[in-house]
Amino acid sequence: MASAFLKRKSWYVNFVDGHGRRRTVATTARTKAEANRLAAEIEQKAERQRLGLEQLPSESSMTLAELCRWWLDQRCSPHRVYNEEKRLERHVLRSKLGATELRLVTADLIDDQLRAMERAGLSAWTVNGVRAVLRTVYSRARKARIWTGPNPVDDVEPRRIPRKIPTTLRAEEVPLLVAHVPYEWRDLFATALYTALRKGELFGLQKADIDFGLGTITVARSYDRDTTKGGHADVIPIAPPLAPFLRHAVESSPSEYVFPAPDGSMRKPSLDPQKILRRALARAGLVDGYEHVCRRCKAKGMPHQERHSDDELRRCPQCGMKLWPRAIHRKMKFHGLRHSTATLLLRAGIDAHRVQRILRHSDITITTETYGHLNIDDLRPALRALPNVEFSGTSNDVVDAEFAETCDPHGKNSRISSTRLLPAAAAEKTKAGTAANSEAIPASYPVGETGFEPATPWSRTKCSTRLSHSPPCDSVGSTGASDRSQRRLGGSPRGQP
Secondary structure, three states: OOOEEEEEEEEEEEEEOOOEEEEEOOOOOHHHHHHHHHHHHHHHHHHHHOOOOOOOOOOOOOOOOOEEEEEEEHHHOHHHHHHHHHHHHHHHHHHOOOOOOOOOOOOHHHHHHHHHHOOOOOHHHHHHHHHHHHHHHHHHHHOOOOOOOOHOOOOOOOOOOOOOOOOOOOOOOOHHHHHOOHHHHHHHHHHHHHHHOOHHHHOEEHHHHHEOOOOOOEEOEEOOOOOOOOOOOEEEOOOOHHHHHHHHHHHOOOOEOOOOOOOOOOOOOOOHHHHHHHHHHHHHHOOOOOOEHHHHHHHHOOOOOEEOOOOOOOOOOOOOOEEEEEEOOOOOOOHHHHHHHHHHHHHHOHHHHHHHHOOOOOHHHHHHHOOOOHHHHHHHHHHHEEEEOOOOOOOOOOOOOOHHHHHOOOOOOOOOOOOOOEHHHHHHHHHHHHHHHHHHOOEEEEEOOOOOOEEEOOOOOOEEEEEEEOOOHHHOOOOOOOOOHHHOOOOOOOOOO
16 A cells, blocks of 8 residues: 655655556655645556556666667658658757657657757758657557557647748749750659659659550559559549650660669659759749859958849959859749649649549648649739729819828828828818918917917817917907917817818
8 A cells, every 4th residue: 555754854655566566756745645645646546557457657778769760670661761760860869869768758858859950940840740750659669569658749739830832833934944854854854744743653653554545644653662642543644745755754764664763773762853953943044033142252251142133244343253143943842843733734724623633632622722822813813803993083183182292103102091082172172271371370479478489280179389378369360269269379260261
């Protein structure tokens, strides 16, 4: 039976654990009642563990890095080993967290590691990727009974990923990009644009999957696996512009693969065509601008650089040397070609169901919300469908001068959303009242026995200056007005012009 006792101003609990061994642990209890309550709870949990109703705490001496190595060797999918190993080596295996024993790893330690990654400038997508891998590692270890404790990653909240608009190609940019892709990669890039196949599906595509007689492509594998990411095989048609590229790829391939490596083997998953895409975009001029750098000033430790939209010849204002233009690449990945295919099809008026079949998505919302990206030009026809309203302004209408001064011609710096128009009669009445007031208001008023004060802004409802001596009635032009009206700076009595 569990018992509590006081030792060195701290309360301890003595109990029999789930393995049947007697243990003594320190508690945070401040009173004997709290210590007895904790002892009862610990004894009840230990009894459930002895009866097999709860899992026993693991006493493994493995570290988190060793557990990750076990997962990579025994439970990780072969096509994911390379990427996951690089991810874990960078963020977990070589860190202080990786050297921590499993029994000491808590949700707080994992969250601290993720926060350190955020402070290092890593994106929320990368942080969530590490969290997901660690969660999978613990889950597989619990199923294999290597770790019998809880999964601490479940208590670590995922980071919120801001939704961004991926960069896609326009219809006129597709042939321009394909023309600047290197010769040995041109067939693969054209197939990616006209079929929306993923990188693994392109690398694993075989000659037997293409039927030129029926004009179809069977997508049944990714890399060397017998299934795709979606877990099902699909048949898609061959677009007429794609047929010459596919025939050339099949005829020039020395092996069973359509896009093999130079030695005829399947291209490795680690091969990233991202560099090929960036160079092709730069050669085609599909960039976000150019950064002109002076190499001489940079070598002297005084770098000078300018950003322009073109790569025209320019000279350094400091030393007069020619500036070296460097293309600022678009933030576009190879997977962006798949996004481009979906976006171009939707812009061309193809219904979403057929686009879903081409991209082989299980849900149409993935096609429309994740892969279909509309730009500003796609929204203009929708706004043109609104009812047309004719502008009915005439030459007799005048613009209020107060609003005209606050509005620029383009409305960019305006403090109001529209220009207020006044009828001609009201405008003339306003001009007449303004002229009468300007003649009646003297240049200055006495404010006391010492000097004068120039006229200050005022309104009908609030006077900015209270006069100690009211001006004579004839100077204001308000005979018979009340004392309150006389105290107004240049104001006329209510009801009089």
